[in-house]
Amino acid sequence: MRRYHRTAWQGVAVAAFAATAALSVVLTRPQPASLVEVVAACRSAGLDAWLGVAADSGAGPLIRAESTAGASVVYTLEFTNVSGQTCSLYGYPGVWAYTGDRQIGSPATLDTSIRPHVVTLAPGATAHAMLRYTRTASFGSAACRQVTVPGLRVYPPRAGSAVLVPLSIPACSREGPDFLSVEPVQPRAGIPGFPHY
Secondary structure, three states, X not given: OHHHHHHHHHHHHHHHHHHHHHHHHHHHOOOOHHHOOOOOEOOHHHEEEEEOOEEEOOXXXXXXXXXXXXOEEEEEEEEEEOOOOOEEEOOXXXXXXXXXXXXXXXXXXXXXXXXXXXXXXXXXXXXXEEEEEEOHHHOOHHHHOEEEEEEEEEEOOOOOOOEEEEEEEEEEOOOOOOOEEEOOXXXXXXXXXXXXX
16 A cells, blocks of 8 residues: 555656646747737837948948948848837837838838837837848849938837838839848947858
8 A cells, every 4th residue: 555655646746746847848939929028119209210331242341331342231220229218129120111201112121031129218218120131132123223322210119100210222112122221229339340141
């Protein structure tokens, strides 16, 4: 009888350990934003958006997209919390080329190879998203209708209004050609001068 109780107790202990281990695995996985308690979303008025040093595909760092040959250029799109409150960013920024008071062409496509995570920004802290610009010469002139724009209109994740980021580049004024793509916001500032791809 004792032997039976010992065996039963050992079985219960093993089952309890397995359940605890499974629960531990679940709790240590990154949780979706809906399951994570986060601080208030960052507002556009409290963010300074700017571009870090670009990296040309396979050619090292550069400052201006049009200064070297190649199909695409990668920038670090930086977000600095200039408010006095801690806030959070989650997901993808919306990015459009603009001229005058209007957005032109298609918005940046979303690069889903990187999983979004909640990024908490204390006052003065910076996070980044990688932004890829494909030179419009890669598209047919009829499909693109190239124009030079003075900058980008950037909508931080979960923010209702845009921040203007200066960047003089050729852009496609027609919808369709995907000359911009963006990754979700990542913690820490981008590393200037280091190619991402």
